[in-house]
Every structure is written in structure tokens, then in C-alpha cells.
Amino acid sequence: MRIFFVLLFLLICTGCWDKREINQLAIINIAGADKDPKTGELTAYYQVINPTGIASKQGGTSSAPVYTFKLNEMNFGRLAGRTSTIMPRQFFTPHIQCYIVSESFAKQGILEFINFIERDPDRRTNVDFVVTDSPLSDIMYSYTALERVPGKYIRSVMDMHARTFHKHLFPSRLRDVARAVSMHQPIIIPILHYSGVQSSSKTDRLESIQASKNSLTFTDGAVFQHAQMVGRVDEDTKRTNYILNGQLKITSNTLQVNGASVVVEAQNIQVHRQYVLTASPPRLIMNIKVDLRVVENNQTVPMNLENLDEIEVAYNKELKEKAEHLIKLTHDKAWDLLGIQDEGISEETWKNLKVDVSIHSTVEGIGNTSTAYQ
DSSP: OHHHHHHHHHHHOOSOOSHHHHTTEEEEEEEEEEEOTTTOOEEEEEEEEOHHHHSOOTTSOOOOSEEEEEEEESSHHHHHHHGGGTOSSEEEOTTOOEEEEEHHHHHHOOHHHHHHHHHOTTSOSSSEEEEESSOHHHHHTOOOSSOSSHHHHHHHHHHHHHTTBGGGOOSOBHHHHHHGGGSSSOEEEEEEEEESSSOOOSGGGGGOSOTTTTEEEEEEEEEEETTEEEEEEOHHHHHHHHHHTTOBOOEEEEEEETTEEEEEEEEEEEEEEEEETTSSSOEEEEEEEEEEEEEEEOOSSOOOHHHHHHHHHHHHHHHHHHHHHHHHHHHHHTOOTTOOGGGTOOHHHHHHOEEEEEEEEEEEEOOSOSSOOO
């Protein structure tokens, strides 16, 4: 009787009944968009998975794991309909891995793009979103190492970054940009860069041992305010922003202690805020507690209690300098990167608010040796 009910349950379950149904779908892996600032013409790139090319074939020629199709239109609504003119399969987006927009398009504003995605139930905003400072065609026409499908490559890199964030929430999804539209706090999105002269658009790229050549890398951060890119920050500023907002829990730093380099890993980063609005000027006190682990020590002096104090002082000083640089940037650019106005503080109070940062770090781990070998 139990077997009967199991078989009955399987019969009523929907799914792909055979391989031919999968082969009737153009499964979109990555979607890229660019917009001409003069004419407003949109250029869309759709990277479609080739099911027969994903599995490697031994003893024979491997086919491409993905193919990229390009379309030009004046609005997003017509793009999906136009896919039937160049794709022999049904346009299918529920399994999309990533949206990519050019830096030029991002600076023009992507609110129209977000609204288009949100209105269609078949499309999801809960996927990764990046800006590229390289030609979009180079990104969309390039294969990646280790991961045969470029969308999975980008997703895997994003997942690796997410592990260093509290609750594994890396603010890099299109949904995060959409939520920030109604907020004062800008959001910083990773910038994708292609480190090559020309796109690696042939499958023989997958056989090259030089994985860092002609590859996709993440560099700086694009600052979005109300769905428009308003600036760019470097890697250090982006990381400091994540720390001060209590998002990042693990990061690495290289310090100079006693004339030698010491690499530490900051762990369990905790940030606590306290507003003193009755003061003149009003103040925000930020207390940051960090546990440090020594990863590399090039000092010649023994790592005793005094030396551990020196490492802690060096880390506190460096992070405080970076925090003050970020705070100055918020006033110079009028970017509320700390999200102070979203906590109920008026714009006038925010502009006059003095931010004090207090950092307390403790070295918890030094490795197996207290002194480097000489």
C-alpha cells in the first residue's frame, strides 16, 4: 500500500518528463544590459546554457557550455519578444545567475530596469547584480576557468565573499539595490573587471593553464543612490563601509609593527552605535570590538605580551584612520553611507553630526610559534 501511494504521488508531480523538454528551453545563465546615453537604445546580452556542452566529453571535441545572443531595442518590454527571432528555443529566465550592467548604464540610472524585472513573475531580483567597467561585450563573450558556466563562476565568487559577512548576507543582489531606492543610505555594488586585451570567446580558453590571464576579477565598488551610480570607491573604502555598518565579520589586514609586516585576520567584528543628540554638536559614538589572529609575522622580536599590545595598537590605528576617511567621504560627497538618516535622524542633524570611532582589538591567536625562525 505504501508503494502504491508513492507511485501515485510521483504521477501527480510536475516536472521534466524527458530530455526533449529541457532541450526546448533557452535557459538564461547571465543577462547583460547597456544603454546608449545619446539615443537611449538598449543593448541586451543573453548567455544561454548549452546542456550538451556542460558535461565534458573525453576522447572527443567539447562543445561550448554557453552561447551569447545580442539584441538591440528601445525598451525592455520588446527585448523578451525579440528573442524568438534569434533563439530556436523558448526564452527561460527562472534559473538566471546574474545581472550585469555597464558602468555607463549604471550612471544613467537603472530604475526602469529594476521595475521591468520586478513586474515579471518569471524574473527574479534575488540574484547577484554587478557593474562592469570593462566593455560589456568582453564580459559576455568570455569563458571562465574551473567553472565552465560563467554565471556559476560569478555566483561561486559571490558565495565565497558572503562567507565573510554576518549571516552570509553579501549585499550584492538586484533586490538590495531595489530596496535601497527608498532609503537615504547608498549601497555599494561590486565592480566586475575583465583582465585581458580581448575577450576569450573560444573554448580553447578552457585549456589554458594561465587562469589569471583573460579572466573576470572583482575590483572596486559602485556607489548606488536611488538606483543610480553616483560614484566609485576603492577596495579599502568598500571594506571599511561594510565594517562600520556591521555587515562584515572577517577580513585581513597587513600592519607595520617594529619595521616589519604583520598580517592579521580580524574575526568576530562587532559594531555598537550610541547617539548623543543632546550634545553640541550632536554625536554618534561607534564602538568596534575585534578579535585578531596573527596569520603572518615577519618581526624578529619575540611575540610576548608587549608585542601583542603593539599589534593591537597598530590595528586600532589603521582601522580608525580608514574609518575617519570614510566619514569624511560621507560629508564631502553627501553620501549617508552609515545610514544615519534611516535611523530616524533628520537631514540637518546628520549634516552636523560628529562621529567618534572607538576601536578595541584583542589578539586571540598567534599560531604555533611565538618567534619567527632566523
